[in-house]
Amino acid sequence: GCGGSSTTSSDAKEIKVGGNLELTGGVATFGNSVANGVKLAFKEVNAAGGVLGKQLVFIAADNKSEPSESTNAITKLITKDKVVAVIGAVASTNTLAAVQVAQDNKIPLITPTSTNPRVTVENGKVREWVFRSCFIDPFQGSVMANFASKSLNAKTAAIYTDNSSDYSKGLTEVFEQTFTKNGGKIVAKEAFLQKDQDFKAALTKIKAANPDVIFIPAYYEEVGKIVKQARELGITVPLLGADGWDSPKLVEIAGAAALNNVYFSNHYSPEDKDPRVVKFVEAYKKEYGQVPDALAALGYDAAMLLVDAIKRAGSAEPAKIKDALAQTKNLQLVSGVISLDANHNPVKSAAIIELKDGKQIFKEKINP
Amino acid sequence: MLKLDNISVYYGAIHALKGISVEVKEGEIVTLIGANGAGKSTTLRTISGLLKPRAGQILFEGKNIAGLPAQDIVKMGISQVPEGRRIFANMTVLENLELGAYTRKDSAGIAADLEKVFARFPRLAERRSQIAGTLSGGEQQMLAIGRALMSRPRLLLLDEPSMGLAPLLVKEIFAIIKEINASGTTILLVEQNAHMALSIAHQAYVLETGRITLAGKAADLAQSEAVRKAYLGG
Amino acid sequence: MTILGMNAKRKTDLVSLAACLGLYAAVQAMIEFDIIGSFWLLNIILICINIILAVSLNLINGFTGQFSIGHAGFMAVGAYLSAVLTVKFQVPFILAILAGAVAAGVLGFVIGLPTLRLSGDYLAIATLGLGEIIRITILNIPYVGGASGFMGIPRYTSFTWVFWAMVFTVFVIKNLINSSHGRACISIRENEIAAEAMGVDTTRYKVLAFTIGAAFAGIAGALFSHYFYIAHPASFTFMKSFDILTMVVLGGLGSLTGSITAAILLTFVSAALAGYPEWRMVIYSLLLIALMLYRPQGLFGNKELSLKVFGKLRGGGVRGTAQDN
Amino acid sequence: MALLKTTKLTKVFGGLRAVSNVNLEIHPGELVGLIGPNGAGKTTVFNLLTGVYEPTEGEIEFDGKSVVGLRPFQITQRGIARTFQNIRLFADLTVLDNVKIAYHFHVRYGLVESILRLGRYWQEEAEIEAKALRFLEIFQLADKKDEIAKNLSYGEQRRLEIARALAAQPKLLLLDEPAAGMNPQETQQLMEMIRWIRRQFNLTILLIEHDMSLVMGVCERIYVLDYGSVIAHGTPQEIKTNPRVIEAYLGEEVH
Amino acid sequence: MEFSSFSQQLGQQLINGISLGSIYALIALGYTMVYGIIRLINFAHGDIYMLGAYAGFFATTVFKWPFIPSLVFAMAVAAAAGIIIERAAYRPLRHAPKIAVLITAIGISLLLEYGGILLVTPQPRTFPAVFPAELYHFGGLVVNNQQIVILTVSLILMVVLTYVVNRTKVGKAMRAVSYDTDAARLMGIDVDRIISVTFAIGSSLAAAAGVLVGVYYNSIDPLMGIMPGLKAFVAAVLGGIGIIPGAMLGGIIMGIIEALVSGFISSTFRDAAAFAILIIILLFKPSGLLGKNVREKV
């Protein structure tokens, strides 16, 4: 059968896929969500007979949310477990620590969530073996900046960045550029670090600068506390964010009342009535007993992107998978319809979501 | 009152006491003399419950106390002035003395005994709120004895109480020991200063590398040729 | 020590050197013939780097008795400075490593001088703080990538580099320990007041041990960043310092062979558990607790392994301090 | 000229004048005793002489030069070595290593030489070992050279402390209660030993002791401290009969 | 920046700092107490704090208990955990080198963190509003009732603990044990029991902190103890470790430093500044602000 042509997988009945994920350490929540998404996808595919008649096996390795461990994890997956492709890592930094290993060993790598542009492109050159299934920072950053100046008529803005994350810094940069280009002014730039608990000092400073809106490109755990503490300090202006805000936890942490007058961009909305989304949310709830966040959806999508490529390649050989991945066109996924561009980045739409009394309201959809 | 019967104690592989038997009768002063490393301190620490004998019995008023935890033995009325004083250096003199009465509940009695100790050692009264660690060596020794008395022991174990004391104080300490004994406390005294020890004790034991080699009336031992040669400097 | 003793010591030096060469040749051959895959190679490289870290921290903690837990900070200095030199200034690797070592050593000296006046737990928290200050400072320098880390570092580190760097480290520290200078360090650990009274300039030797330890941590850092393509502040947190400290304590404070064994053991355990991510840290922590309960003085206490045989052969005393191996 | 001279040496702790206007003068080769009741300030005087404490007031001249403000190791290097009232050995090291450390500041080979083990390293290490062993022999500890120091008996530990102090090759040796914890027999042996080392090494010795047989037996001159001040000073015979000393310290005449 | 806005900002930052500092103080009290008695940097303290927060969380969400019973429950659970940990992991090492116990403590800390992840997932949980926030405004300055409660609780605990350790019999026994266990035994003190009591008290204090902070920040997760644990330890050292009022003082100072650095310099240098100030203070006061600089008597 086709298995014979595979040089890396010795077992003809299986296709091994690696996951280089943040299962412990600082951003373990995201790593675990992605892992859940991937596992669900593989389970569904396997239940339907697998790909090319073979079962998918997912081997997750923990990178402890640390770059050097990420190098370590992907090396193990490729050389010891002999996987044909790797999904991960979640954080851009950790993915960047893994891309060279994928390149060197000629194994395709798909990151479901790393939005930093440098992941797929280095010094203007595309990394042949590296792909991603989420949109990149510039897109989200400019979406929110345009939303602020056009829909909210903001003239001044403050930015509160998570300094330990490339994602947050990338969004900050693009937001600032776009917002300034639109004629706005950034009146305060503050930063915090992951796992911080108390934000009142910086928020007090931001409050004193009196901005029209505050952009907080960060993940929900910290965002929840920031929003809560901001409102407690009497900051009433609109708060803007990005896909990192998407989690039911946000409402629990910040409280529904604090979350009025906030907007964020996202890959998908679980409230979306699109049948794909509904089906995914149902299946995920059944499997894990909770509503999937965006990371779970992105993990699921990355897995499906890979499955699609293997199908089209008609082989589980890494080189063929890579070629098929590069040619992905109009693939229907949970987070939208994607095509990969020349830089291996997906072209897909973003949703802007408003929260009202804790409920997500689909505000507008923005196409690239 | 106290009877050690064939006690053996080990430190890991070191056999420190090789089956010793000692008897202390109520109201007596019994002294234990011997060279460095003979096992004198080990004997006292075993009686106090800091060490557990591997073999043998320790009978205190008929009850076997071998292997009981130290705090229970203190409650039964045995108190020790340990070698090297072991005062609580980070606490005040007064607090050290109060800790001596830890097992007691009668606050009036404690207060009275405190005054007695201060009367006996006026230097301690002067320094009652000094941090004990900054006392001089001799002052610390007085504190250690005073602290042991605070538990109103029936049997007092003294490990080299004269070490590091000025001659005047050595005499004083021995006088105090006699006085404590006269007021009804039985005493087991370990001493390097064999002259003095033999002069106040009723009974004496000589310990040599973990074995009792001589025993008898203190006055007799003081006259013994062997003892004079080995421990009294000729 | 007789002339005979001296010859015997020299002989053991030569024997050890030969053993190192043999080990090197064997491993290198296995790499060439692909018997050791890149996963295990990576772990062998990590083991060597961890040995450098553990042995150098042992000089400070185990031999000199200064409770320091900021080693990751010095490692970071070596990692970043060497990377800047190779990436931005195209400096040869060996010079970059040396520069990393010197910079870490100088920093160790400058901050050691005032800090080492502290003792015990106060020193521990101060060194932990210093490590964090170094890390946070790096985090705030955009030139080296800030919180995103410094990327695009070429992979210059190979087995050859780490192996000989490790041999060099162990050699230097072992010889230092077995000299009067080493005894001065050890005497500080044993009793600082008595050491002063014996004419040992305790400040000088504390700072010396700290500086040398920091410099070797710098070397380890340089080798580290040139293997993993990236230098990132998250790799140098206080948890990393704890990891190194764990190796030192587990091996035995004041035992070089202990540090080496523990570094191998813990790195290996970590690698072996990589396949069970949910359970990995739980098992690791249970193992750590069990080992400490079983051998509180560390695997080897303050004794050296393998020396019994050599020690008996040359009739030398092998108790207490580090001896030749 | 005096080897050691203190003028108006004073140390105040909080409100306590532990040492007060003490003038000592010790000449080369002398064996001098320092006695006094507990808490008189004897150990504090040693601590001042060796730089552990800085004097509140007063001057300390050693070998014609002031040593006030020097750190303890510098004073040791100038030639004053001491033992401690509470034994301070390097408890986990071997007996031999304990003594070797005292040679440290006489070592001439440098760091690089010790790392590369150049010629001088071997030669000096051999010398140190030989000399250390000789001291251990003098103090009858040679057969215990590989024993861990803390496993020695109390008396042996005291001897090791003296051996270690001597190995630093001082001009002035300060002994703080060397006979504490020894029985009369052992004390006599110690006395012999002190006499012998003084002759052998041309030492000057200042010693604190409460054992009058030792002090009166070996000292040529004695200073008596009480409440931080010198209350008497003279030959053993003079001291024994000095009424102030008897009252404050001896209790009755000693023979 | 005009003056009135500056002084108002300063005022708000001081409020922020004191409230953050009182959280550090609350955790540091238990830390310092355990250290004071057994000279152990109990790195697991921050994780007991986490454990307490979860116990409180389950009491309020699963048993639906009101606030006070939940708090007591959390403290009891943590006390039990503290006693068990001491028995199983620290007591066998009573005579071992200190640093071995430290490594064991790190092991326990990792075990609680990752065992916690295994049991309750790494996802953060949110505390139900058992004790809702109310805001008070004073001419532009904002304070909330939770901040006041935390500050008050830590002040009261400081006074109570200081009294217990310095004045009561059990406190004196604790200090005696901390200095010399054998001598303490000779006084008739049951050393093991005193250490158990110490751990129980220290751990229940951590749990109280965990619940209060859980309510205040409204979010708990298995790794929540790491940073506050470290910060509280720094605070304890800053004030003089082992000294109870020192923990309070150290905590408040840390909080104020962090707030001022974040507010007027840059929040990214906040932790570095806190450590730098710690080191500078230690260089001048090597045993912390309230620590007595007792040199060993020679």
Ligand SMILES: Nc1ncnc2c1ncn2[C@@H]1O[C@H](COP(=O)(O)OP(=O)(O)OP(=O)(O)O)[C@@H](O)[C@H]1O
């Ligand atoms: N903790 C210990 N570990 C191992 N051996 C010990 C320990 N304590 C004492 N020893 C050994 O046990 C023996 C008896 O010691 P012990 O302290 O009882 O002697 P001693 O008669 O009190 O001597 P000294 O007059 O010097 O106080 C000695 O050989 C000593 O080395």
Ligand SMILES: Nc1ncnc2c1ncn2[C@@H]1O[C@H](COP(=O)(O)OP(=O)(O)OP(=O)(O)O)[C@@H](O)[C@H]1O
């Ligand atoms: N660091 C210190 N702080 C406060 N007081 C001190 C300190 N060191 C010593 N003292 C006090 O100074 C006095 C002299 O102490 P010192 O140790 O010099 O006495 P000593 O003459 O050696 O007595 P002993 O013969 O008992 O050893 C004592 O009252 C002691 O309490």
Ligand SMILES: [Mg+2]
């Ligand atoms: Mg004894």
Ligand SMILES: [Mg+2]
């Ligand atoms: Mg003295």
